[in-house]
Amino acid sequence: MNRKMTKMIVVVTVFGLALSAPAAYAQGWGGDKQCAPGKNKKSEKFFKDLNLTAEQKAKLDAQREAKWETRKAEREQLKTKMQALHAEIAKPGTTRADVQGLVDEISAMKGQMFAQRIDGVFAMKEVLTPEQFAKIEATRKGPMPMEKMKGKRGDRKGPPPEPDQE
Numbered sequence: 532m533n534r535k536m537t538k539m540i541v542v543v544t545v546f547g548l549a550l551s552a553p554a555a556y557a558q559g560w561g562g563d564k565q566c567a568p569g570k571n572k573k574s575e576k577f578f579k580d581l582n583l584t585a586e587q588k589a590k591l592d593a594q595r596e597a598k599w600e601t602r603k604a605e606r607e608q609l610k611t612k613m614q615a616l617h618a619e620i621a622k623p624g625t626t627r628a629d630v631q632g633l634v635d636e637i638s639a640m641k642g643q644m645f646a647q648r649i650d651g652v653f654a655m656k657e658v659l660t661p662e663q664f665a666k667i668e669a670t671r672k673g674p675m676p677m678e679k680m681k682g683k684r685g686d687r688k689g690p691p692p693e694p695d696q697e
Contacts, residue, residue: 538610577670581663590658605644612637 583591616633619625655663 536639540605581659581666583659587658587663594651594654594658598647602644602647605640609637609644612640620678 578588578591612633616630616637619630619633655667659667
């Protein structure tokens with residue numbers, strides 16, 4: 532009896548999580564506040580600390596503004612595809628073959644978005660001096676601010692556990 536009850540709880544939990552996945556993905560990455568040009572005060576302060584010239588600032592602002600609408604539209608498309616994927620997965624009897632087309636589309640979109648981010652880094656690198664870019668890289672590689680660590684592996688005490696070696 533106890534084993535059947537445990538099994539039933541596991542099944543209900545897994546099913547509930549599968550049904551809640553589309554709602555979780557619908558929340559997105561923080562809305563427009565996260566990437567909107569001119570909205571992030573911390574990044575503005577950081578770029579001020581780089582001692583940008585007026586020309587550099589104008590070029591970087593133009594690059595950011597030019598990509599903003601495109602990225603916003605791409606995020607919305609990706610969110611829609613992810614919701615469709617999770618809705619399809621939640622249907623009884625759905626097989627991997629049924630969702631493979633959506634998986635391929637999502638993978639291609641993510642790959643394209645990643646390539647565009649890399650293009651943006653190199654465009655920024657062309658505007659900045661080597662010293663300014665090195666400062667950005669040092670900050671990126673440095674410790675993560677506490678507010679970003681919330682809910683991530685870094686907020687746990689101590690080093691990660693070592694895998695068992697036999």
